[in-house]
Amino acid sequence: MARGNDMAKEVEWRIKVEEDDDTLQKTIVGCMWAVTAGLALKLCKFVKKAWEVGVNDPRKFIHCLKVGIALSAVSLFYYWKPLYDGVGGNAMWAVMTVVVVFEYTAGATICKTVNRMCGTSLAGFLGIGVHWVASRAGEQWEPVIAGVSVFLLASAATFSRFIPSLKARFDYGILIFILTFSLVSISGYRVDELLVMAQYRVCTIIIGSIMCIIVSVIIRPIWAGFELFVLVTGNLDKLANSLRCCVVQYFGGSEASEAESDEVSDKKLLGYKCVLSSKATEETMANFARWEPAHGRFNFRHPWRQYVKIGASMRSCASCLDALIGCINSDNQASDDMKKNMSSISMKVGANCASVIRELATTIRKMKKSSKLDILVTQMNSAAQELRSLLNSCPYLVNPPHNSKRSTRTETASPDDLAPKIEIPLMEIIQVVTVASLLIEIVARVEDIVENVEELSDLANFQPEMNVKSKQHTSDSKVSPDQQNDGEPVRTLQMV
């Protein structure tokens, strides 16, 4: 009985275990499916995001193919026997050079290759010299002399990387200098034919570098200078759009929002944020651009640093615009009367500023001194002056007396003229007043941009645009900012 009982229990247990096994197995399989599906989903999302990055800027795909081509070309050192017999295992250095040195823009690639070649050569000579001295000093002293020289030179070279002027241009070269010097003078202790080895390495590095430069410059080159140029002109347009959009939204009210969907106008309004955040990119691009040879319309000594200055003055203007937009979005709503009074002149100031900024973008884009710029700046300044004199006569709008200043303007002549005095608290007009005041400040900062662009046009010898002047002069001076295209930069002149 006892045994039968035991057996029954055992059978029961087995069934249970098998059942457990079954559930366990199912759970494991389920979990694995879930994990796989989760990973696959993540991977899909990632691939989609990556694809979007590439589709937004197809030059990124081209860059990747260029890296592949340069690597394949340099790998011939291994695959093609005559070449491999020439350099042997040192072919590795050519491959390494291509991988490490090939950058997105031609300027960055050239900067790195030149740095690498110079750093390697200089350190190679110095290392062989130190090795020669050390080897004369006898077996005992050789590692000491080599070790101490590596310690001192590496420390000094590392320190020089902290100096801003060297860091901007030769950071990579100094790193390679330390690397090569250490390798040559340390491994000199063990390697017999140091001179031959160093020679091969320098040769393969130079070959790899030259290959990088050729592929980078010949196949659809991406110039750092041109990128900087596009960035700055694009930012100018964005700033103009933001400024225009902000003024129109505030003073234009419902009319403006009907014309464009909210999303589009919000995107335009916030374009100035790109201006605020592009400092680092501008500086990097300007540093790389000066390594580039003449390309397109840019000659070798194009004043790239001036674009950084233009960028700085744009940011100063954008931060004022940021404050303006902040004030507009604050709780202190302005009285509609006051807003209506200021509306036409404020919109004129905003539109004129935007026109000037767009004209600056066009000037840089065409690399011709603009014939319209002076007129536009004058218009902007006179609009600002009008705004000032409107403000100057403003309390009289609320409490209107008979005043000589009134005669200069017509838009304020209203039936209020003979009405009793109306008093409104300052708080109701503070927003409009602040907007007006910031607009005047923005005009001053736009003039800074104008100055910087004019300096650029002098430094880069922009030619005046003669044809346009004679043909369009009469019509240009009559263009009122309100007639101009709201959102897009003025492109008509580009077709000339």
Next chain:
Amino acid sequence: MARGNDMAKEVEWRIKVEEDDDTLQKTIVGCMWAVTAGLALKLCKFVKKAWEVGVNDPRKFIHCLKVGIALSAVSLFYYWKPLYDGVGGNAMWAVMTVVVVFEYTAGATICKTVNRMCGTSLAGFLGIGVHWVASRAGEQWEPVIAGVSVFLLASAATFSRFIPSLKARFDYGILIFILTFSLVSISGYRVDELLVMAQYRVCTIIIGSIMCIIVSVIIRPIWAGFELFVLVTGNLDKLANSLRCCVVQYFGGSEASEAESDEVSDKKLLGYKCVLSSKATEETMANFARWEPAHGRFNFRHPWRQYVKIGASMRSCASCLDALIGCINSDNQASDDMKKNMSSISMKVGANCASVIRELATTIRKMKKSSKLDILVTQMNSAAQELRSLLNSCPYLVNPPHNSKRSTRTETASPDDLAPKIEIPLMEIIQVVTVASLLIEIVARVEDIVENVEELSDLANFQPEMNVKSKQHTSDSKVSPDQQNDGEPVRTLQMV
């Protein structure tokens, strides 16, 4: 005779040549001296500049010595025979790793070493796999398969470097992946003992990496996280100083400038520019900081990204301050009466904002929830509200009627009360009004910073400061901003 004549001429010529030689020699020597002196002068200037860079931050000297120490330590692979017998020429990779990977902050070093180790190992495995497949395919197909795989993988990996999330963390790892994979699968065609070679290389790279981490973390470590922490708190202080300084200079007038020299106060006033330009540094530091282990008061998962957010809200506040300073420096000077009227409340708002910002800096510095912060924020808001109601009653200051709002304030009770109405143009008050309006906007933006700092204190589990509260509560709430130290951050609490 003819001969004598010839001789005389020859002698004459010789003397002339000797004279010419003499002048030429003198000129050359002079030139060389001038060039040498010029170079020496330049070198002197350069060394002086470099020395200043180091003296300003002695940790830079220490970093250089650390690089020297790590290099010397790793060079033992060559100098110590048992070690060299173990790895042979592959010791080169340890030296290379140290030179390339050792960075200024511990976070950057760890990030690069981990990237290098992972990239090398992964690419090594994959490369050997591809080599195995290629070698099965026969002599003819081997280079084709290897070449195509290098082309495809290098292109794909290069593309992945464009994806922002990967670029921020694994940029260097992907570069090393491409490098190792290319080297392994290309050189596999020529090298016989690929597996052994790969093994040695991975080993030496790991040894070099570990040595870097040890030297970087043990000898006077420079933590990226701590640098970020110091940068953000320092920027908060600079912002507070600029704000206070700007308001005091504008409203305080001559009293303020007597207290401090122009240079000192100008430096304080322009401190906010550091805030505007530190975006890139903050982001780099935050990226490196998350690789760092727990150190000092920071644990491993300290919310470093939150500091970047705080930085962004500081920049938004700083750009408003930039607009404010621009308006103050503009031509539209305000009438003194109006300025005097607004002066005391505006200075209170400015001082309160500065106190709040300084308290935020102290909160972050001490990593304790501040007991004073709420009170200070309330004070700031009520000061802003006072400013608003002053503005609300402002036209009545010019044309004073009997108004119920007057009863809330005492400072406007003046003999004007019964005087006839005075009318002034809006232009004369526009600057003061704009300054007031921007101050109100700055208050709103300071509240953004407060929110972000409070989020940080929640994320990082800051403890409330109990002792200070019970001891200082009564006195704290009575501290008026005017009594506080003008320039320096409030450091009294730090001594607790």
